Amino acid sequence: xxxxxxxxxxxxxxxxxxxxxxxxxxxxxxxxxxxxxxxxxxxxxxxxxxxxxxxxxxxxxxxxxxxxxxxxxxxxxxxxxxxxxxxxxxxxxxxxxxxxxxxxxxxxxxxxxxxxxxxxxxxxxxxxxxxxxxxxxxxxxxxxxxxxxxxxxxxxxxxxxxxxxxxxxxxxxxxxxxxxxxxxxxxxxxxxxxxxxxxxxxxxxxxxxxxxxxxxxxxxxxxxxxxxxxxxxxxxxxxxxx
Amino acid sequence: xxxxxxxxxxxxxxxxxxxxxxxxxxxxxxxxxxxxxxxxxxxxxxxxxxxxxxxxxxxxxxxxxxxxxxxxxxxxxxxxxxxxxxxxxxxxxxxxxxxxxxxxxxxxxxxxxxxxxxxxxxxxxxxxxxxxxxxxxxxxxxxxxxxxxxxxxxxxxxxxxxxxxxxxxxxxxxxxxxxxxxxxxxxxxxxxxxxxxxxxxxxxxxxxxxxxxxxxxxxxxxxxxxxxxxxxxxxxxxxxxxxxxxxxxxxxxxxxxxxxxxxxxxxxxxxxxxxxxxxxxxxxxxxxxxxxxxxxxxxxxxxxxxxxxxxxxxxxxxxxxxxxxxxxxxxxxxxxxxxxxxxxxxxxxxxxxxxxxxxxxxxxxxxxxxxxxxxxxxxxxxxxxxxxxxxxxxxxxxxxxxxxxxxxxxxxxxxxxxxxxxxxxxxxxxxxxxxxxxxxxxxxx
Numbered sequence: 001x002x003x004x005x006x007x008x009x010x011x012x013x014x015x016x017x018x019x020x021x022x023x024x025x026x027x028x029x030x031x032x033x034x035x036x037x038x039x040x041x042x043x044x045x046x047x048x049x050x051x052x053x054x055x056x057x058x059x060x061x062x063x064x065x066x067x068x069x070x071x072x073x074x075x076x077x078x079x080x081x082x083x084x085x086x087x088x089x090x091x092x093x094x095x096x097x098x099x100x101x102x103x104x105x106x107x108x109x110x111x112x113x114x115x116x117x118x119x120x121x122x123x124x125x126x127x128x129x130x131x132x133x134x135x136x137x138x139x140x141x142x143x144x145x146x147x148x149x150x151x152x153x154x155x156x157x158x159x160x161x162x163x164x165x166x167x168x169x170x171x172x173x174x175x176x177x178x179x180x181x182x183x184x185x186x187x188x189x190x191x192x193x194x195x196x197x198x199x200x201x202x203x204x205x206x207x208x209x210x211x212x213x214x215x216x217x218x219x220x221x222x223x224x225x226x227x228x229x230x231x232x233x234x235x236x237x238x239x240x241x242x
Numbered sequence: 243x244x245x246x247x248x249x250x251x252x253x254x255x256x257x258x259x260x261x262x263x264x265x266x267x268x269x270x271x272x273x274x275x276x277x278x279x280x281x282x283x284x285x286x287x288x289x290x291x292x293x294x295x296x297x298x299x300x301x302x303x304x305x306x307x308x309x310x311x312x313x314x315x316x317x318x319x320x321x322x323x324x325x326x327x328x329x330x331x332x333x334x335x336x337x338x339x340x341x342x343x344x345x346x347x348x349x350x351x352x353x354x355x356x357x358x359x360x361x362x363x364x365x366x367x368x369x370x371x372x373x374x375x376x377x378x379x380x381x382x383x384x385x386x387x388x389x390x391x392x393x394x395x396x397x398x399x400x401x402x403x404x405x406x407x408x409x410x411x412x413x414x415x416x417x418x419x420x421x422x423x424x425x426x427x428x429x430x431x432x433x434x435x436x437x438x439x440x441x442x443x444x445x446x447x448x449x450x451x452x453x454x455x456x457x458x459x460x461x462x463x464x465x466x467x468x469x470x471x472x473x474x475x476x477x478x479x480x481x482x483x484x485x486x487x488x489x490x491x492x493x494x495x496x497x498x499x500x501x502x503x504x505x506x507x508x509x510x511x512x513x514x515x516x517x518x519x520x521x522x523x524x525x526x527x528x529x530x531x532x533x534x535x536x537x538x539x540x541x542x543x544x545x546x547x548x549x550x551x552x553x554x555x556x557x558x559x560x561x562x563x564x565x566x567x568x569x570x571x572x573x574x575x576x577x578x579x580x581x582x583x584x585x586x587x588x589x590x591x592x593x594x595x596x597x598x599x600x601x602x603x604x605x606x607x608x609x610x611x612x613x614x615x616x617x618x619x620x621x622x623x624x625x626x627x628x629x630x631x632x633x634x635x636x637x638x639x640x641x642x643x644x645x646x647x648x649x650x651x652x653x654x655x656x657x658x659x660x661x662x663x664x665x666x667x668x669x670x671x672x673x674x675x676x677x678x679x680x681x682x683x684x685x686x687x
Contacts, residue, residue: 049681054589075593082591093586093684097253107590109246154590 001193002028002051002162007060009046009216020046021057022216028195030161033188035204036197038213044197045166047213051195052085052164053077065161082110086155086192090167092147094139094154100126101135104154111158125153129183145176152183156192163187163194169203181206243596244603251604254580261576262608265569269612272565273660274619279558281624283551289537290436291376294499297339298374299506299534301496303328303517307475308527319543320531322443323471323492331516333368337509338498340370345461345468345494346442346452353419354407362403363469364420365442365452366461372398372429374499375441380404382414382429385457393459397425403453404430421464425456438546440537442495444470447546468493490525498534510534566667569608573671577601584675585683594676601675605668606661613660 009021020043028034036044049055050062053069062069065084069077086107087093094103104125108118126132129149131142139147148168155163165184169177181203188194196207204210212220255262289295304311304320305328311317324332329343344367352359371377372384381404385396397420404413413427431451438447460466465483474480474491500506513532520526535543577584584597592600 052589054681054684055679075595078588078591078593078596081589087589089684093582093589095583095586097257106587109243110587110591110593110596112243158591 001030001065002026002195003061003063004051005061007050007057007062009043009050009055009057019216021050024060024216024218026211026218028193030193031188031191032209033185033194033207034196035207035210036195036213037199037201037204037210038219040199042213043216044213046216048164048166048195048197051162052087053081078110082107083158084161086158086160086163088148088151088155088163088165088168090170092139092144092151092171094147094150096139099136099138100131100142100150103139103150104157107154107158121157121159122153125157126150128156128186129153143176144172145179148172148176148180149183152180152187156187161193163192165194165196167197167199169198169200177203243599247600247603248607250600251607254576254604255607258576258579261572261579265572265576265608266612266615268565268568268572269609269660269664270615270619272562272663273613273616274623276558276562276659277617277620278623278627279555281620282627283555289541290438290440291537294376295536295538297499297501298537299498299500300537300540301329301332301498301513302531302533302535303513303526304528304531305475305490305492305526306528310475311528312473312475318531320533321473321492322495322544323473324494324496325490325492326487326494328516329494329496332496332513335509335512337500337505337512339501339505340374340499342368342371342374342441342497343458343494344368344371344442344496346444346470347461347466348469349421349454349456349466351403351407351418351420351454352422353417353424357407360406362454363452364454364456366458366466367455368458370499371455374497375436377434378432380430380432381412382427384429384455390457391459393457393463395423395425396428396457398429398431398455399427400431400451400453401433420454420456423464438541440541440546441497442470443544443546447544462487500534506534562663566663569664570667570671573605573608573668574674577671577675581675581678581683584678585680588680589684597676598672601672602665602668605665605672609661609664609668612664616660 003026005025007021007024008019009024011018011020024043024047026047036047038044046055050057051064053064057070064080067080069080072080095106098106101122104122105118108121113121122135123132126135129152131146131149131153134142134146139150142150148171152168163184168184169180172180177200184194184196185206194207196203198204210220210222211218212222291298300322301324302320302322303324305325306312306321311319312321313319323345333341333343335341344365346363346365348361349364350359350361365371368390369385369387372379377384380401382398384398385394388394389396397418399407399413401410404410407413407418408416413430415427417424417426419425434451436451439449439451442449462483467483467486472486472491472493474489476490478485478489478491480486480489480491498509500509510532513534514530517526517530517532587597587600588594
């Protein structure tokens with residue numbers, strides 16, 4: 001479903017070249033929940049941007065649902081991003097002068113859905129994140145956790161195949177982090193593939209697989225048992241399976 | 243998507259009201275200056291009867307001093323007026339569809355109620371004047387050619403004079419005394435201010451039309467002199483009015499209306515034949531220069547629009563360009579300020595084209611606001627120019643209305659100019675922002 005082979009992403013200045021991704025290869029199968037971990041500067045966010053078609057890469061190949069994304073025009077890439085990919089950011093990235101409803105509506109507008117279709121999808125998404133009653137609130141009137149839930153609603157309103165989450169709990173306290181992770185797991189159970197970038201090993205353990213990056217390369221793969229919160233054992237931590 | 247983009251544009255203005263206001267003001271100032279300058283230029287240089295440009299011709303012949311042209315700096319031009327005897331001969335031709343010989347004089351009007359006698363500018367003209375120059379009538383009409391010679395005591399008044407003498411009532415059929423002769427009023431003109439006053443540029447290009455019109459032959463009968471230009475190039479014995487009529491002095495204007503190219507050629511040939519005959523008799527010693535000049539060329543030859551006006555128009559457009567360059571800078575600043583939101587939109591699936599379209603609509607809204615404000619400023623500016631012009635040049639006679647003539651076509655052009663210019667100015671910023679990598683700005687959020 002998502003296949004990257006030998007992808008290189010290089011940032012250049014007049015004096016130096018920095019490999020953000022080096023010979024990076026990864027396959028993600030439909031419905032997987034993959035955590036991407038690694039120290040700062042290891043290339044996690046770059047990987048997410050490349051995977052989300054927000055950045056070009058220099059060499060290698062990237063197939064998304066069988067399509068070679070390098071050959072696509074900007075229009076086609078944008079359409080693919082709009083219809084198949086949802087983003088969740090650490091700083092929420094809500095548009096400050098749009099209310100919650102209008103924020104969730106943004107990707108649906110670019111998909112040119114009818115008004116009725118948009119209303120239905122927005123209603124369902126806000127219902128799922130528990131914010132249907134706050135639809136006409138402005139982002140500044142919500143807590144951080146609520147804002148992140150709005151961002152999740154926006155990401156899933158278009159029913160994407162992939163959800164790319166970049167440190168989605170980075171600005172949240174532990175309680176809210178847990179709520180957001182519960183929500184992501186719930187979305188994953190509904191069939192959406194999730195790629196989660198995080199520093200937090202605890203959060204990474206809640207994924208089915210952990211891909212650890214160092215200097216733009218994968219240094220380690222780990223697959224986990226289902227998280228105890230999912231399995232019903234709240235007292236133990238998910239064990240390494242392989 | 244248009245409605246959506248429009249809504250986003252309005253929200254965006256709320257995000258940066260200061261920058262938005264600066265852009266609107268910059269565009270408005272540029273547009274206002276352009277519209278004002280163009281309107282004044284148009285009022286002062288336009289051909290007020292352009293639709294007759296291929297029919298209406300000023301008739302001139304060069305009878306001037308063989309050794310010195312009338313205007314040394316422009317020796318190619320014949321005198322703008324003609325001798326009495328030449329106009330009489332050419333007027334006899336049946337080739338023109340309409341023909342007018344005329345000049346302006348002064349008369350004293352009296353005999354109307356208790357109004358004191360007053361001097362008024364009076365045009366001595368042939369009957370075709372009103373039809374040829376498409377003069378509008380409020381009441382009645384002009385006179386027929388039969389009333390020209392022998393002259394009938396008929397008079398046409400301007401609307402302004404009719405208001406002064408009769409309080410604006412329909413005065414057709416009433417009588418008044420003009421230079422102590424009784425005249426019957428046959429027509430009252432409606433407002434008519436051809437600017438420039440192309441048919442007679444004597445006394446200034448933007449003089450208002452005369453207040454009274456009487457049949458041409460009264461000029462001879464009452465021995466009425468031209469109040470403006472009576473130019474003679476050689477000493478002649480001028481003991482009386484008949485001597486003046488027989489002289490080589492130029493003082494009468496002649497215009498003809500020729501419906502087609504064939505009649506133009508025929509009348510030119512008629513003039514040339516007359517010129518050759520007169521030359522044999524010892525007149526017209528300068529090279530042949532018999533001209534039929536249409537109104538546009540007439541205005542150009544008489545330098546109705548001087549270079550200063552053209553320079554002003556150029557400067558106005560340069561100012562607009564300067565305003566637009568500033569607007570480009572402000573747009574770039576505004577769009578860069580919103581680049582993070584643009585990055586979010588790109589991440590959520592907006593293509594470069596969609597971002598470009600959205601930003602251009604924002605630019606379009608700014609341009610429309612700027613244009614509307616610019617038009618309002620231009621209207622205020624023109625009102626000020628109108629008052630200054632009226633006070634400085636026209637005194638009581640009025641007639642700078644043309645400066646306030648804000649016609650629909652002009653407004654539409656101003657709007658098109660503003661929107662097109664601002665959209666052109668906005669192309670680069672909109673394109674530039676659309677090309678930015680969204681990831682860079684998402685990080686900066």
